[in-house]
Amino acid sequence: MTRLRPTVAEIVEQTLALYEDLDFSYVRAWKSKSTSRRAVGFMPVYMPREIIHAAGMLPVGVMGGGDRLDIIKGDAYFQSYLCHIPRSTIELALSHRLDSLDGMVFPSICDVIRNLSGMWKLLFPEKMARYLDFPQNFDPALGGRFYRQELESLRSALSELNALPPQDSALTHSICLFNKNRRLVKALYDLRASKPWLVPTYEAYLLLRAGNILDVEEHTQLLEDYLVRVESEPRKPMDNIRVIVVGSFCEQPPLGLILTLERAGCYIVDDDFVLASRWITADISKTGDPLEALVEAYLKNSTFHSSKFEGSTPKWRHLIEQVKARQADGVVFAAPSFCDPALLDQPQYEKGLEEAGIAHTTFKYAENTGQFQNIREQIGTFSDSLKLWSEAP
Amino acid sequence: MGYTLGIDLGSTTTKAILLDANDRIVGRGLTNTRSNYEVATAVAESEAKINAHFTFLKEAVDSSPKLSSQAAPLLNNLENRFHLVQHLHRVNRLRRQCLFEAAADRLLPHQPRLTTVLNALFDQIHERAERSFSTADVDRSRFFRDIVGSEYMALAEEQSRESSIALDLLMGLYDKSILVEENQVLDLSFVEAIQQAVEAAGESETLTRVQQKALREVVEEAASQTLEVDNMVGTGYGRQRLPFRKDQIRSEILCHGLGAHYFFPGTRTVLDIGGQDTKAIQVDSQGIVTSFQMNDRCAAGCGRYLGYIADELNLGLHQLGPLALQAKRPVRITSTCTVFAGAELRERLSMGDAREDILDGLHRAIILRAMSLLARSGGITDEFTFTGGVAKNPAAVRALTRLVEENYGTMKINIHPDSIFTGAVGAALYARHTQGGIA
Amino acid sequence: MTTPPAARPPEIHKEPSMLLQKNMLADYFTRVSKAREEGKKIAYTFVPGNLTELLHAFDVVPVYPEINALQNGMRKRSAKFILDAEKIGHSEDVCTYVKADLGMLLNGNVGPTGEIIPEPDILLLSYTGCFTFMKWFEILKQHYPKAEVVMLQVPYQGEGTPTPAMREYIVRQLRESVIPAFERISGHRFEEDRLREQLRRSAEAEEGLVFALQSARRRPSPIDAYFGGVYYIGPMFTAFRGTPECVDYYDTLREEIQNRIDAHAGPITPEGPMAEEKYRLIVEGPPNWTHFREFWKLFYDEGAVVVASTYTKVGGLYDQGFRHNPDDPLGTLADYCMGCYTNLNLPTRVELIEKYIRDFEADGFLINSIKSCNSFSSGQLLILRELERRTGKPGGFFESDLVDPRYFSAANIKNRLESYLQMLDQRRSQAVA
Amino acid sequence: MILTAGIDVGASSVKIAVLEYGTKNAGSPHRAIYLAGERFHKRDPKLVIRGCFESALRACDLSEDDFAYIASTGEGDLISFRRGHFYGMTTHARGAQFLFPSTRSVLDIGALHARAMRVDERSKVLQYQMTGQCASGSGQFLENIARYLGVGLEEVGPLSMRARRPEIVSGICAVLAETDVINMVSRGVETADILRGIHESIGGRLVRLLRAIKAESPVTITGGLARDTGLMAVLREKLSSEGTPLEIQTHDHSALAGALGAALWAGFRHERLAA
């Protein structure tokens, strides 16, 4: 059967609809196909989605409520000096928008998300809520062993949801599907880096967000379609600077912010948005024990990140490498307000960049920020400063 | 027979309530808070007493066979006249103060011209007051400062155009003088003012000689009633600085809870949006507070936010809500900060958005903040009472009603016409009931 | 109103144990400052889940950046330090302990007592219950390139109980990476018996601490378990656990409290002895250090006594039965690390406070929510509601910060405390009527 | 020589600069021939901007067509008759360096925002930092306070310098400040001490901004608050006593630096486009 590839406009429309759907109707629809179907949500930044998928379930990335959700009850649970994502996530749950999720996994990223796991247990005792610890000790015999035990325990918790015993073959199969997906996401990022005018970050971002919810094969197909179609879009390069955005890994910037960055003269050539789709940087082994393969991928092939102990190579080194690889002109630190992991890293990054003579700029946002004036001014000046001065007075 | 007095020294307004021995409200006093809390308290108290005198007067007129037929217009007229007398008195004081400021050394070169301009300006204020106070509906929620301020501003603009005296200079004089004026207690007694009012009323009304005499008699009688205050309790933002004993001071949270219970015994949740703070309070069946939340020191969630916006638009506070109700395509306001919202408002206006549509968004913004506070205090339980100055604003009420319905379901929402006095009522109740030692 | 310069503030009341502790602390800072001269190695490490006994077993001198920050906060030095850290690019939003520490470093690492704190040889990243610790040492590592980071990851009790896998993970890390690293750096071989000896003394002192904490069950309570409590935990949670001085300290403390019990006396506060115990409260969350005395006085003025607090459990839940066990040295360290208060998940924290409210017959509970500390603070509003629902006791909520004076508003807190206590009064009188 | 105009639309006022721009060929220096600002005072900004621009035309006896390039900066969206737009910091940096060629850092303090920039000798912005979305400590904040105290804006500076015992305040809301100020007045705190306290607190924030960008000396102050001599005094004091000393300088035309910068960039851009 031949299938007509959707156009770029159609893909954008579809992904935007998914992004804006705070009711997760896709999940409902997916589940309605069979009574045994289950969906499990997970918080940013990383989740070994293969495990959920292999259990016959839909992994759903929950990334807060964005800028269209009014916070009515969520503030009842969080002080003003905490970041925004937990309150909007609670709001989603209290307003029954997450009812289609049979469980939630809270990966170890920071104390806020960690405590959120306990809050979930108190508020929704009937739902599965798991905290998933990641190793900070990267010795396979120590951290690796511990992480494997964590994964096993998660696996059995999941199997309680649909009473199906875990199967290694299923996990291997899932690993293959996600490997393919990751390769395409990587292709998308590479294309954007080489021809940023062709792949606006607005679109790339929506595509990534779609991957948070769509079934992995469907998403892979969508990526493929986009990559084929976008090549023939009549898009022209502009006089923009190339930047890498760092710090937006958990609470996501509002779409308006991404647009503002682009309009103020920046091509984003790398970023840490929706990081779960790119956390693992190489194919996960599809031979041998699949759990072991997941553990190994985490220990050896995961990206540098604020909630991962940096070990002997400071994170700014990785960032500088990234700047070079992506031929970026500068770095934009965009962190959510009150995000300790991102904000505590920033001065180190800045220092490293300064020593390397790489331009950078910093601002904070919240997922529901509606005012971009300040940011526009700032980013506009940043891009002005990088491009106006080639022959200035 | 003794009365109790409750004073709620709010950040924007100071409220006083007089309760009689049966806990009936006989007097209400309202004034704007100013730098001198004692003055604010004294003014509110005297306003409450004046109001009580009018209450007595009304009773006397109603029961006087000679006057009862014309009671309503007569009293209304009398009250307007009374306030005009007070108002003009203050206008004159303000005029003197402005002239005095204009004589400052650094202004000497301008002084002759300034004097002329100021006198012309105040003559007009005077005239306008005569006119506006005689037409029946004066908006009493606007204080001296606001009424005179906006007139002064408009007239000063005119004058500065005509006379080449800088607007900033004229406004500066006003800003200085109003502060001085406001920090004085009114040196005009009820008796003096009411007599002048009666004179004026006598001249204008078609009263028979007999009626005029009867009027004088009831007025005299009402004026001579003494208001023995047995005990008083102060509450509110500035309570710590009230010249009261410690046991005469109660937290505004408690007073609000009790006051809301007084008006609506079924109340379980109270939302109070005042000038500088917003409180969400849960009370039990006795009006005793069980939990509460207050906002941070940020104007974005309270009445001052709307006040600031009203200033930006050169509107009176009371005009804001009705305008917002006419919104057709509500605008979502993106700034949180009041000052930034003001800038956003101006920007949007000049981009062509309608005033009412923006206003609707601004009202919604403040109510959204209140919703979050309510949630933090424990949600909303039937019956729900909305108090504070902002409860007078119909657009705020509408936004609240909608959001409550959407998020907590249908329930009874109470708003009392005297709701701004809720805290003062609570305080007056405490004043009565702590006397017997039931603290 | 201003105080005339002649009028000195009233004499601060200090108990003998407090004076003793003050001396211990002074000695300690001197010891730290001299460590390098004496050829000793220095490890920086964190309070919750600290391995003090193990460090002592290697003759390594522990330095606790948190304690430095706290002490600097109490001595009103932190404000400047925090600003200095913000000047080099640290955000206003992040934990102020970190910034206070960095600020001190930027100002020559002169410690709270005026003595210089030497650079670390080891950054012992044994961290319990807080992610910021990890960031903190990543930052310090940039400043001290010569120091070696030794990682001991302590898993969080996400599901409410420590699992054998977690315990095994810690024990293995201790055995296979922490201890070898210490042997290498300190040049001393690991002697298990030395560690056992330390642990034995730890357990002994722990009995004393528990006696103090439990004494608050009496009416009137002879102690304040929050403001006073932070002193009582001082030696136990830091450099003294496992030492003979520590045992002595708790003996002194026990005697002092016993005397007050016998005399039916209330706690001693800096303002003088507490007159009448009008309210018995439980407090969750750390105190504010920059206005510690002011904060305490607000309670003192109202006759409010704190009978139990969670902050006094950040270095272990001894009152719930945990004791260091010399017979299983590494296992007991693992249990200790995992059991610290901020490593408990929220449901467990709620249960613990609920238990305190009942066991200590509290009239209500207060939460002091600390801006710095996501580990403590995130979720506290739910804790509040959950406790109110379960116990029917009203809760009060304050916000302040540990060492950043910008976030302490005495007027605000006073207002809230007063309102809260009046509310308690009202409910009490209603209950009587 | 060509004519350019720069229009800086701020939160509280519009500023216009008309420039005789000395092109490369002509080699003549740039010369400002008209500089003015006007406050919106609650009027429709668009009308004020237009009116202000027309006054400029009248004063210089020019028509719109005489300009080679009209550039906007700030909220330039409000200007329909511009040819190009430059971002605020780009223009303030340029303007500041025009006023003081030695400028190495710029601190622009306007009605709602403050921003600090470090610039190189070609007025390229190397690093910068801005204040956030709370108006506490902004120009508008100061203006409100002055109003509550019944003090004219131009008196604020001189008064503050007369303070003897500054009343330290921190982080108070720009709108609610009214009551805080009222409280202070009622406690008998002198107006001068209140103002100085506020200057101290604003100054502290500004110093932090400058330190955050590792500002270098000399720092040129631009924006309306450059006129506030009291604030300048506080800044001078703080910058000479805390950390590496920084020298600050203000110019009579500091408030117009943005407009000037825009007009300068306008000329630069025009030449590039023409080339």
Ligand SMILES: Nc1ncnc2c1ncn2[C@@H]1O[C@H](COP(=O)(O)OP(=O)(O)O)[C@@H](O)[C@H]1O
């Ligand atoms: N007539 C009115 N119409 C609409 N809003 C009003 C009116 N009067 C007062 N308000 C609002 O109420 C606020 C003052 O409320 P109030 O309860 O008196 O405050 P406080 O007790 O803090 O002084 C004002 O800031 C204003 O927003």
Ligand SMILES: Nc1ncnc2c1ncn2[C@@H]1O[C@H](COP(=O)(O)OP(=O)(O)O)[C@@H](O)[C@H]1O
């Ligand atoms: N003489 C003065 N003394 C003190 N402040 C002043 C003076 N003149 C103007 N200002 C301040 O300058 C601010 C306006 O600065 P400006 O740079 O024009 O702002 P914007 O560009 O944002 O409109 C006003 O808020 C006012 O507080």
Ligand code: SF4
């Ligand atoms: S935004 Fe930052 S602080 Fe908030 S939950 Fe995410 S990682 Fe944690």
Ligand code: SF4
């Ligand atoms: S976040 Fe809390 S536990 Fe962590 S370092 Fe800061 S104060 Fe300590």
Ligand code: SF4
């Ligand atoms: S955000 Fe605006 S309204 Fe809120 S405190 Fe700051 S200045 Fe005041």
